[in-house]
Structures are given as C-alpha cells and as structure tokens.
Amino acid sequence: MSDVLGAVGAGVASCTVVCGDATPMPAGWWPLWRRPRAGGDHGAGTRPANGQRGPRGDVRRCAPRAARRLHPGRLVTGRCTDEPAGEALDPTPRVPPELCGLWRRVSLETPGAPPDTTTRVFWLQTPTLYVDLRVPAARDVAGARSGLDDCDDAELAALAAQAGFAGWISLEDDVCRWQREIDFQPPSGVPDEGRLGLAGDELVEHGVHAPYREVWRRVPGSTGDWLAGRAAGDGAGSGRTTYLVAGGDWFLYARSRRMRTLERAPSLADLVAARALGRRALVELLDFEISLGRRRGGSVPWQVVLSTLPFREGSPLAAVSSA
Numbered sequence: 001m002s003d004v005l006g007a008v009g010a011g012v013a014s015c016t017v018v019c020g021d022a023t024p025m026p027a028g029w030w031p032l033w034r035r036p037r038a039g040g041d042h043g044a045g046t047r048p049a050n051g052q053r054g055p056r057g058d059v060r061r062c063a064p065r066a067a068r069r070l071h072p073g074r075l076v077t078g079r080c081t082d083e084p085a086g087e088a089l090d091p092t093p094r095v096p097p098e099l100c101g102l103w104r105r106v107s108l109e110t111p112g113a114p115p116d117t118t119t120r121v122f123w124l125q126t127p128t129l130y131v132d133l134r135v136p137a138a139r140d141v142a143g144a145r146s147g148l149d150d151c152d153d154a155e156l157a158a159l160a161a162q163a164g165f166a167g168w169i170s171l172e173d174d175v176c177r178w179q180r181e182i183d184f185q186p187p188s189g190v191p192d193e194g195r196l197g198l199a200g201d202e203l204v205e206h207g208v209h210a211p212y213r214e215v216w217r218r219v220p221g222s223t224g225d226w227l228a229g230r231a232a233g234d235g236a237g238s239g240r241t242t243y244l245v246a247g248g249d250w251f252l253y254a255r256s257r258r259m260r261t262l263e264r265a266p267s268l269a270d271l272v273a274a275r276a277l278g279r280r281a282l283v284e285l286l287d288f289e290i291s292l293g294r295r296r297g298g299s300v301p302w303q304v305v306l307s308t309l310p311f312r313e314g315s316p317l318a319a320v321s322s323a
Helices: 002-010 153-159 268-275 279-286
Strands: 030-035 101-109 120-125 130-135 163-172 175-183 193-199 202-207 213-218 226-232 241-247 250-255 289-294 303-307
Touching: 120 241, 120 250, 130 241, 130 250, 130 289, 130 303, 153 279, 163 250, 175 241, 268 279
Parallel strands: none
Antiparallel strands: 030 226, 101 120, 101 213, 120 130, 130 163, 163 175, 175 193, 193 202, 202 213, 226 241, 241 250, 250 289, 289 303
C-alpha cells in the first residue's frame, strides 16, 4: 500500500477511469448524484479546514456567481438546517466543477508550530457530497491485527489521533464551509470554514475562525465518472450513517460509529480521559471507518489503500464487495 500512496504523494498516479455503468451503487444505498465522465470534465476539489486567497492576479475565485450560495439541505436528506421537513431531494450538482476531485494535503501551517507535511490527508469532493480522511504518519499498528479487539492499548491510543468526516459544503464568495454530518473526532464548536484560492491543480486554504494555511494538490485521475451516495442505517438497527463518494479511479468511504453524538471536546483522546472510559468503550468509539481506495487501479477492485481501521488496508471495500 505504501507504493500506491507514494505515487499519490508524488502526484504521478496513473489511474483508470471506470465507466459509470461499470460501478453499480451497493444495494440499499441512496444515490444522490451520478454522471458518466464527459469529455473535458475536469474538477478540482477543496476540503480540509483552511484556505488561502492567494495573490491577486494568479488565483481565481473558486465559486462562480451562480453557485456561490448552496443549499445543503437539498444535497443530503431533503431536511437540513434551512430546509422544511419533507423537501424532496434535488439531485442537481451544486459544487463548482473546479472544486471537485481527490485532494491531497501538501502542508499545514499554524502559528508557533513547524509545518505539517507528513500527516496523510485526503479529501474527495464530488458535485454533491464529500468525505475527508486524516491519518498521522506516526500511527503504528501491527500488521497481524485483524480487528480493534486485537490492538493493544498503545495502538488504540494511536488510532484515537486519527480524524475524518463526511457531509457537504456550502459556498459564498471565496468562503467554503464544510458541513460535517458524521465526524471521527468530537465537535469543537467552531465552524469549519476557510477562504479558498485556486491556481490550476493547487488549492490554498486560509482559516476563517483560526489562523492556519493549508496547501492542497489534486490527485491526477480523480475527476469524472462521479458517484456520491449516503445511507442512513445499515439494516441491522445500528443507526450508523454511511457515505460513499468516488471520482475517476478513486473513492472514499465513511461509516459512522453506533454512538452518533459526542459532546464537545478538544479531541477524542481528551474525551476518553475526561470520561475515564475503559477499553471496551474506547473500542466502540474507534469503530468508525473511513477508507481511501481505488475502484480499478489496485490489485483487486475497490481496494482500500488507507483506512482508520488499518486491518482493512489491502482488501476490497466490504460495502461494495458484499453488495
């Protein structure tokens, strides 16, 4: 898997685009928007929580006038903060095409800290939904583990430092807000908003509510043949919510933990410490999957290459292979 991620990091991944008809939506999923790749369909995406405007003249604003005010309630369930109950789902794509695709974070700069260039951060934005995954480079889990119960206490602590979320975005002028329906980490109480500047396949984000600067690069082969779906519940009464988004050869999948709502806390580790939770409760909190993979470019179809559940890596995505 390191070879695949290394190719992405170098920006030289060679990806195969799969025809929309060849990638069926798993049974029980609600397809929100899907379109076969069209000639010249190019996208750039934007996702973490920072952005930069970039110098005037060499950066254009990301959102065209017609798409600056998006209504997320229509993108997911037909019932959100500003939409009346019972509103029908509108499958029309709402995110400007230049923001769509798989974005890899190159660097994160915050005051008083060295730049972070090692955390593996990926954000896949489709014309409707997105999924974001963040895995620290120092995460160390033995390859022989087959599940969370097999991990020792140090490995569970390392897994608690991961992050990721899924939902939809809203745009106004150059400000992007990431609405998080599901989130690996507890809520901070601070809106996830950034000012965006786009120059070709590089995106710079500057924080609106916190001082930071993130630089992103779009991964080649990650646009077109869009797939975006959301499912509430897994048929077993667990209450989990799942997302599956894909562009080009790449996909990101997110499945929430059973416990949908967490109280505010600086981090999951802080929440566990404040609650004095035991091992069993921690395992339940960590049972939140966010997996990055390739639809056709891996050694098997829908192969996971990076996941918050490391024992999933190298295997086909279960949500698709079992459908």
